[in-house]
Amino acid sequence: MKNRIITISREFGSGGRTIGKMTAEKLGIPCYDAELIEKIAEESGFSKEYVADRDEYAVGKGLLSHAFADRDFYGHSYQDELWTVQRRVILELAQKGSCVIVGRCADYILRGQADCLQVFIHSDMESRAKRIVEQYGEREDSPEKRLKDKDKRRAAYYNFYTDMKWGDVHNYHLSLNSGALGIHACAETIANLY
Amino acid sequence: MKNRIITISREFGSGGRTIGKMTAEKLGIPCYDAELIEKIAEESGFSKEYVADRDEYAVGKGLLSHAFADRDFYGHSYQDELWTVQRRVILELAQKGSCVIVGRCADYILRGQADCLQVFIHSDMESRAKRIVEQYGEREDSPEKRLKDKDKRRAAYYNFYTDMKWGDVHNYHLSLNSGALGIHACAETIANLY
Numbered sequence: 001m002k003n004r005i006i007t008i009s010r011e012f013g014s015g016g017r018t019i020g021k022m023t024a025e026k027l028g029i030p031c032y033d034a035e036l037i038e039k040i041a042e043e044s045g046f047s048k049e050y051v052a053d054r055d056e057y058a059v060g061k062g063l064l065s066h067a068f069a070d071r072d073f074y075g076h077s078y079q080d081e082l083w084t085v086q087r088r089v090i091l092e093l094a095q096k097g098s099c100v101i102v103g104r105c106a107d108y109i110l111r112g113q114a115d116c117l118q119v120f121i122h123s124d125m126e127s128r129a130k131r132i133v134e135q136y137g138e139r140e141d142s143p144e145k146r147l148k149d150k151d152k153r154r155a156a157y158y159n160f161y162t163d164m165k166w167g168d169v170h171n172y173h174l175s176l177n178s179g180a181l182g183i184h185a186c187a188e189t190i191a192n193l194y
Numbered sequence: 195m196k197n198r199i200i201t202i203s204r205e206f207g208s209g210g211r212t213i214g215k216m217t218a219e220k221l222g223i224p225c226y227d228a229e230l231i232e233k234i235a236e237e238s239g240f241s242k243e244y245v246a247d248r249d250e251y252a253v254g255k256g257l258l259s260h261a262f263a264d265r266d267f268y269g270h271s272y273q274d275e276l277w278t279v280q281r282r283v284i285l286e287l288a289q290k291g292s293c294v295i296v297g298r299c300a301d302y303i304l305r306g307q308a309d310c311l312q313v314f315i316h317s318d319m320e321s322r323a324k325r326i327v328e329q330y331g332e333r334e335d336s337p338e339k340r341l342k343d344k345d346k347r348r349a350a351y352y353n354f355y356t357d358m359k360w361g362d363v364h365n366y367h368l369s370l371n372s373g374a375l376g377i378h379a380c381a382e383t384i385a386n387l388y
Contacts, residue, residue: 172369173371
């Protein structure tokens, strides 16, 4: 496999998705995010909404207990089924050509399988809170509470399916603070390193 | 203060010191590492060897217990005295002009005091083990044991004096894996972001 892949893991509200798109544009390669959801939905038979809702921060209330719930006779859950399809789709995309893949544990799935630049985008709580209110509007819960809840779910999902610690600096080649550096500088830095 | 400072925190054996020097050369600004030790020794009256030995990974066996030992009537230790001088020297250097400062908790000391780019250099155990054997030769202990020991001490020292978690990605603007990216690419990336 000679393709070169950029995987972007990101904290909710850090602008990782936008940075992924910008980087891909700079490099003239595709960025898979919404397309990834469509492809996984198509191949799994789940609805796009269901797939989108079950990203890295998808484990429901009760966290890990959820991953063990709704299992069939063989111990498989819908979540496991989704994971299997997601894994296959990501491996296929990486084989097809160089690209940027945002989220969905692509960093873990492609480890040892492709030439990857593994990026983590994080930011301070204040910048993230501002960003999610701009992007998704006000909700009943405070933005800080929403962020903490998403962070917890994402970490639990990631740790469950990858047995690695979410957000541990050692999992990545490059970690960037988008709040301090700005979205544009992050995209520029990733593109330059690639 | 209009100077712009780059602070480099690094895992032992990750090549952070070399990256600091390379970055400073690219930017035509000074890099304080050995000079910093000399200055701290001069102002504190401690020997250069004593100061060099008490960097971020200086807390001895028993980790935190050491930081509480050897205290005078007022609860101060030599370690605290060194910290006070180190803090003053770093603040003075930052006021003097733009520069790169390697280690010695400069990232924490300059937080809110100067325009800083906070960098963390890490690497996988294998690359670090190879590097320390090349740089410091074989010892009785295995390189892995030496690294784990240094990591523990550095973390304990940092956590004690800064009340922040050593190596937590959120403490930095930019974290780079020097083993995967290479020393030159790291220096280039820092210089570009600056």
